[in-house]
Amino acid sequence: MIILNKVISFYYREYKLNLSGFQDILTNIIFFFVSIFIFIFSIGPDKETISSIGIGIVWTLLLLSSTLSLRKFYQDDFENGNLLIMHLNGLSFGLIAILKTFSHFIFVQMPFLFSIPIACILLNIANHDLIYLFSSFVIGSFILSCLGSISSSMNLMNKRNFLLGSIIVMIFSVPIIIFSVGIVNLEENFNSLISILFGILLIVFAINPWASGLCIRLSLENN
Amino acid sequence: MIILNKVISFYYREYKLNLSGFQDILTNIIFFFVSIFIFIFSIGPDKETISSIGIGIVWTLLLLSSTLSLRKFYQDDFENGNLLIMHLNGLSFGLIAILKTFSHFIFVQMPFLFSIPIACILLNIANHDLIYLFSSFVIGSFILSCLGSISSSMNLMNKRNFLLGSIIVMIFSVPIIIFSVGIVNLEENFNSLISILFGILLIVFAINPWASGLCIRLSLENN
Amino acid sequence: MILVKDLSIERSNKKIFENVNLSVGSGKIILLKGKNGSGKTTLLKAILNLIEPSSGAIYWKGKLLKKNLYNFFNHVTYIADKTSSLSKLSVQENINIWKKIFLSNISNSQVDNILKTLKLNTYLNQNVNSLSFGEIKKLEFLRLIIENKKIWILDEPFSNLDDESIHIIGQTFEDHRSKEGSIIFSSHQESEINVSEKVLL
Amino acid sequence: MILVKDLSIERSNKKIFENVNLSVGSGKIILLKGKNGSGKTTLLKAILNLIEPSSGAIYWKGKLLKKNLYNFFNHVTYIADKTSSLSKLSVQENINIWKKIFLSNISNSQVDNILKTLKLNTYLNQNVNSLSFGEIKKLEFLRLIIENKKIWILDEPFSNLDDESIHIIGQTFEDHRSKEGSIIFSSHQESEINVSEKVLL
Amino acid sequence: MMFLVNPGKFNKVADYVFLPVLVSSIILFSIGLIFAFYLSPDDYQQGSTVRIMYVHVPSAWLALLTYAIMTLYSICGLAFRIPFGFIINTAVAPIGAVFTLICIISGSLWGKPMWGTWWVWDARLTSVAILFIIYLIIIFMNLSFENRIVREKVVAIFILVGSVNLPIVKFSVDWWNTLHQPATISKLSKPSIDPSMMTPLIIMTFAFIMIGIAIAILRIKTEIISRKSYLS
């Protein structure tokens, strides 16, 4: 069970690191709420419109702010050599990718999860929608973490064009957005839509360690 | 006129760093459009709604882009010692802050400015709103650049109380954005609102070299 | 234990070195020497299977190292030419993290001892980015003790250190050798260390 | 020209050094020696007015340096212990940027010559992050030539370099001295350079 | 047909074909333009704006066709390990992007008089816009990844994944009811378009194809030269 211990200590390290980067997390959340205010102000106080587009807005903001934090995903650890140390410590590249994806999910996406209820109040989203929003959000944000892992590991090789990775993530998240927003709007189809979303999650989750692992390996070779 | 030459060469360097070519500008713009896509997908293609929240979308993306790039603002140059080299090259800390702010405005915010007309087409924003949007956008984004400069220079110091400071600065951007969005919606008050915004700009612009300069100086001392 | 056989490496179609042979037995200290850009770092990385050789192979305990990678890693500490401590955290926090991730059961007093010999004991609560360059470098050596592995692979361990620290590190090397450990390191400086073999690149 | 008088420096209420006196005349090469953490880097930074001394003062051409800062900077090149080339750009791009920002009118053939003596001429189009550590370090020395200033302040210029490169840098130092330039540098290594004064910290 | 997968043979064939293709494209273009502007009638509904069709429709078809070709070659490259597939991908992507851009611009110009706006968010227009962005991403990936082997594979996989968008573009008008014109020619039995408009449309389509091929030949050849070192 050495590997389990290593995984636990991996998260200990991530936790320490993310706490010291606490302002980044807070910045994300502030961004989130500021944007919601912007929408409310630009739409005007019309309750109907606000609640009709509320879920879409929450989703988009979620997506945008998870692209916000993509750069932190591997870049820092790559540059100060800690990615290499983790690997030499016995974690294969694929495993590192999986662990990092979860870490992103926990430390970057989770804080959003907690701000959703507040956002729902601000945006007049009906309470009974909240549960749909929540479940689609959890799955969707995990898909985003996986996509983020792939694109930011690609970015390690491509030294300059940072936004390219974000664009790729966003293009791939179009179907996810469509499905997730669909889930909330079409409550009767909830089960079938969420299983589609779940299917996408499985595919991305399976590809992630393979793709990200490859990219990490190549970037370490070239550094 | 040596200082002028130095300023010019400063921008040459920034240009090289930010846009190692035309393709970077293009990626910025594409990022902008893809984000608009995402919004549209999550809100639904209803013409009325889209044009009513169009301005909100543009503002959110503007805010996003400037938060996205905050970390690049001073951090990179600080870590690889180039901030110090600039200073030793005869640029005072305050001047560096001013130059960097403009550089952020030009290389990060401007691409968005240029894509606004196209965004207006896509989002069905009425033509006569365009001019309001444009002017409020220019002023607002410059304010954001100044605030970004202050908060990211505070971040250099990596001390808890300054972390808080950078977040507070972020929060300052809320009223500004609300104002700017207001400008577009309340056309009759345009002049008075834009002069308020302009006043804020002047204040922030005056504070910026002083505050950022101090933070840069302190962080260089402590490194 | 490690056997490098006829190793050649190319990067971007440029030959870095050709037909390097090397064997690292237990209780051996091997020094890599060569000009800047002669491929010392590249060779060390190749031994860690980070760089694909264009020809030749590396063996570990008689088997191809590639096939046996994580087993090999269980016995290796690598200290690169860049330091890896996290600069925004304090010395103590860094040590704690290292202790955790390397599952080390080294005792606190042992760590204190080493910190004392390296003269780092007064900096425990200082952030790493406010340490001097040499102090950061010395901190990195703590990993050798915390990881407690058989094989040490070190890239320019002595640069930026004062003579006294070099002497201490040298003694640690001797200690390690006497415990049947093996060391392979690169260096530009002459040092008092009694190397078993010197490989010229 | 530079006169350091009774300089003491504290960081976070900890004395780093006390009452250091130093004078750097033209045609002088001054070596700072001291253990890790003895304050060499701190002293150099204090001379650049980056660190506020707790007592003592620094004079430049008879006047307080602080009052005359940008004038002083016009005559100084500082090479820190970290390299400053931009790792994502190529060697050539870095040189171009340096030429621009230091408003240097050095000719291309001059640059080519130096690159050739430093053996960097074949790497012009390679990205800096794929160079070896020593090559990156050598690249940094190009700034001395591009900036073309009177006073050189160098922090551990010789670490990570091979003997040949150290020799070349040493010659550059001699050259600079013969042109009435002055150099102040810190080093842990003994080198063949004929220093005018050695300051122990 | 080996010249479609073998760079050496492709070079030989291309040398023969290039000049005829170029000449015929110029001739077809001139004829097509004459037809489009002088010899075809105004539409009874759309007036003379209908002439935009002669640019819009061929470019739309070619945008789709180019992507389909890239998809095929990605399969060749990935599944059958034919490096020529990757060469085609790199060479042809910008051409497809330009066709898509022409399609979008001409469509918008057409949309203003017809629908009253430059742009609507209907399924076809949106999916074409996504097609355009996919093309751009492919181009950027080709420009910015340093490691060639990885880059080629990543791009090919991306192309395959992105090909999901093709049927959406093609059939969106049938699947959802939208503003956009449904297919006219695809009804195999009886085209619903007037023959007097049909002739210039077909001529223009061929002109576009010929120009596409000519540029593609040039780009593929330079691509081959730049990879000479490993193509043997």
Ligand code: HEM
């Ligand atoms: C920016 C806006 C537009 C885009 C992106 C666009 C895109 C496309 C595409 C991709 C096709 C090819 C479909 C296929 O092969 O089946 C097409 C065909 C066509 N488009 Fe558009 N279009 C736009 C605007 C318009 C407008 C405004 C009109 C006229 C009112 C129009 C009329 C047609 C016609 C007649 C065809 C031929 C259909 C066929 O024969 O299959 N388009 N367009």
Ligand SMILES: Nc1ncnc2c1ncn2[C@@H]1O[C@H](COP(=O)(O)OP(=O)(O)OP(=O)(O)O)[C@@H](O)[C@H]1O
């Ligand atoms: N990706 C790459 N592409 C081309 N050349 C490379 C690449 N990576 C490294 N090199 C070259 O390989 C050579 C060997 O580099 P290496 O870092 O192994 O040298 P070294 O012996 O460690 O030198 P130093 O003493 O300076 O550390 C260098 O000349 C470097 O420029």
Ligand SMILES: Nc1ncnc2c1ncn2[C@@H]1O[C@H](COP(=O)(O)OP(=O)(O)OP(=O)(O)O)[C@@H](O)[C@H]1O
């Ligand atoms: N902000 C700070 N707070 C407390 N102590 C500090 C701070 N900055 C530096 N120090 C301490 O000051 C001492 C001198 O550092 P300095 O970098 O000048 O040493 P140095 O002589 O250059 O050493 P080296 O040879 O290792 O480069 C170090 O012990 C360092 O820990």
Ligand SMILES: [Mg+2]
């Ligand atoms: Mg090396």
Ligand SMILES: [Mg+2]
């Ligand atoms: Mg030092």
